[in-house]
Amino acid sequence: MKCEEFKKNIVELCDKNTDPRLIDECMRHMEECSECKSYYEGYMATVNMLCPRYAPMTIQPTSPKTKIESYTIEEKHSKKQHKIQQLRIRFTQIAAALIIFVAGVMTGLSNLFSTDAKAVTSPSLIFEQAIRNVHNAGSFIINMNARTLPNENMAYFDPEAEFIKISLKVLHQNDSTFWRLEKEGGRTILFDGREQYMWDKIGSKVRGSVNTGFMEDFASLLQPEKLLEQQKTAIADNNKGNIKISEDDSKIVITTYTEMYDNNLYSLLNNSKQEKHKCIMENVFTKNDGLLREIKVWIELDDKKVLILSSSDIKYNTLLRKEDLLHLPNIDKSQWVQAEEPLLKEGVRLQTLQNETATDAARRILTAITSGNSEQAKEALRAYDQTELTKRLKGCKVSEFSMPKKKDDYAGVYIFYKLTQPDGTSQMHYIALRQNNDQRIWILDGGI
Numbered sequence: 103m104k105c106e107e108f109k110k111n112i113v114e115l116c117d118k119n120t121d122p123r124l125i126d127e128c129m130r131h132m133e134e135c136s137e138c139k140s141y142y143e144g145y146m147a148t149v150n151m152l153c154p155r156y157a158p159m160t161i162q163p164t165s166p167k168t169k170i171e172s173y174t175i176e177e178k179h180s181k182k183q184h185k186i187q188q189l190r191i192r193f194t195q196i197a198a199a200l201i202i203f204v205a206g207v208m209t210g211l212s213n214l215f216s217t218d219a220k221a222v223t224s225p226s227l228i229f230e231q232a233i234r235n236v237h238n239a240g241s242f243i244i245n246m247n248a249r250t251l252p253n254e255n256m257a258y259f260d261p262e263a264e265f266i267k268i269s270l271k272v273l274h275q276n277d278s279t280f281w282r283l284e285k286e287g288g289r290t291i292l293f294d295g296r297e298q299y300m301w302d303k304i305g306s307k308v309r310g311s312v313n314t315g316f317m318e319d320f321a322s323l324l325q326p327e328k329l330l331e332q333q334k335t336a337i338a339d340n341n342k343g344n345i346k347i348s349e350d351d352s353k354i355v356i357t358t359y360t361e362m363y364d365n366n367l368y369s370l371l372n373n374s375k376q377e378k379h380k381c382i383m384e385n386v387f388t389k390n391d392g393l394l395r396e397i398k399v400w401i402e403l404d405d406k407k408v409l410i411l412s413s414s415d416i417k418y419n420t421l422l423r424k425e426d427l428l429h430l431p432n433i434d435k436s437q438w439v440q441a442e443e444p445l446l447k448e449g450v451r452l453q454t455l456q457n458e459t460a461t462d463a464a465r466r467i468l469t470a471i472t473s474g475n476s477e478q479a480k481e482a483l484r485a486y487d488q489t490e491l492t493k494r495l496k497g498c499k500v501s502e503f504s505m506p507k508k509k510d511d512y513a514g515v516y517i518f519y520k521l522t523q524p525d526g527t528s529q530m531h532y533i534a535l536r537q538n539n540d541q542r543i544w545i546l547d548g549g550i
Contacts, residue, residue, distance in 0.1 A: 103131040108138050241422045244270045245415040246397075249408075252288025253302040256316075261401060261408045273422045282427050291316045294428045299438070301431055305487025309438040353395070358383045379403060439484050455481065455543040460506040460535050463544035464517035468500045468533065471550075482535075482545045491550065497524035506535075513538050514547050 108131050111124060132139040249263040267286040272279065282292040289302040293312070300316040301307045310316065346357045360381045379401050386396040399411040458466070463482070470478035472495045476488040483491070499522040506515035514536035521531045534548040 103127050105135060105138055109141065240419050241273045243417040243420055244413065246411055246413050248411040252285050253304050256283060259410055261403060261410065271422060271427055273424060273427055275424065280424060280427050292428055299430060305490055307433065307438050309440060352388060354387045356385045382407065452541060458544060460515050460544055461503050461517055463535060464519065464533055465503050467546055468519065471495050472498045472500055481543060486546065498522060
């Protein structure tokens with residue numbers, strides 16, 4: 103076996119139904135060729151991190167600032183309400199389907215539309231060809247419509263929400279990359295080549311380094327090569343018809359079918375199993391230039407297809423002015439909270455908070471907010487508008503805090519509690535807390 107043939111067949115090593123003779127031949131080749139062995143080890147490391155199984159896992163756990171509809175205690179056992187109010191979808195859960203979308207944005211997929219490739223029906227080979235042809239456009243703009251909320255994080259999707267516009271603009275200039283990700287009427291994130299800035303319409307203003315995860319899973323849009331490898335591996339075993347390709351005189355349509363778990367956090371509280379749902383994605387490429395022109399993503403709920411995301415416009419190598427891309431709110435730089443700064447100086451308070459349990463931290467933080475004394479939780483609320491929080495929860499009472507609940511795709515924990523409104527009605531809520539900062543103290547990370 104030659105090196106070129108080995109690399110062509112490497113995806114087959116991830117398929118449990120591959121001919122054992124081919125596997126043996128590949129293994130023998132690796133024993134004789136150290137370069138291909140290194141190639142294989144690097145490839146499998148990527149596969150192990152990225153390959154999705156039902157619900158794709160995040161490479162690094164991301165923030166779940168997911169704002170869910172609360173429900174009354176009396177109604178929480180209602181099956182209908184359970185399905186409507188508790189299904190919440192994170193970007194990672196549809197990432198496997200979005201991979202082809204990303205590939206089209208960043209690549210021409212020229213071999214897919216060549217004379218030779220038209221006769222090829224293997225999806226794995228199509229993706230192999232796409233990977234070899236990945237190249238960055240000088241600039242691009244993606245305009246999408248998605249069911250989400252304006253001020254929630256970029257990983258949040260909700261089948262019950264109205265559609266809002268999301269825009270991603272990317273500019274490659276010399277050896278630098280600049281980008282701006284924006285939700286209409288809500289959260290905006292930009293990268294100026296050195297720092298990231300994130301702000302919204304409810305007072306949050308945070309800045310951080312190049313590695314700060316404000317963009318969350320949308321950052322995968324900037325790494326098409328890895329996403330193509332992931333998708334190619336995921337469809338290597340296509341016995342269940344996970345991908346279909348059709349074409350006419352002007353376009354090629356690639357439809358991907360995956361399964362995903364809902365993000366029903368209340369199943370953690372009840373120790374119940376999460377439901378699986380089908381995710382369907384349709385991608386339309388034009389034959390004359392090999393570029394992606396349209397994308398749609400559906401989730402099947404109770405045998406009904408619900409459109410979650412669709413593209414409205416995709417532009418390549420368009421004119422982008424750096425000044426417009428990097429425009430910031432007109433505020434003093436001192437008003438930006440630095441994400442990486444130490445939360446506390448050394449002292450008794452730091453030691454006290456380091457010894458605090460997650461449940462105790464949740465009780466302290468929420469009691470401080472509802473009592474109007476948010477200063478008692480200021481370290482945990484750095485990214486929030488404390489005045490807005492205390493105003494919104496004024497007069498409420500909190501009680502019945504749960505033990506910490508974990509999810510595999512999140513670095514923090516969830517704490518459930520009962521919130522009693524001033525009128526006496528009670529509802530179950532949750533907050534998310536993380537402790538993965540240098541000082542190991544609990545900070546609020548969503549849900550409120």
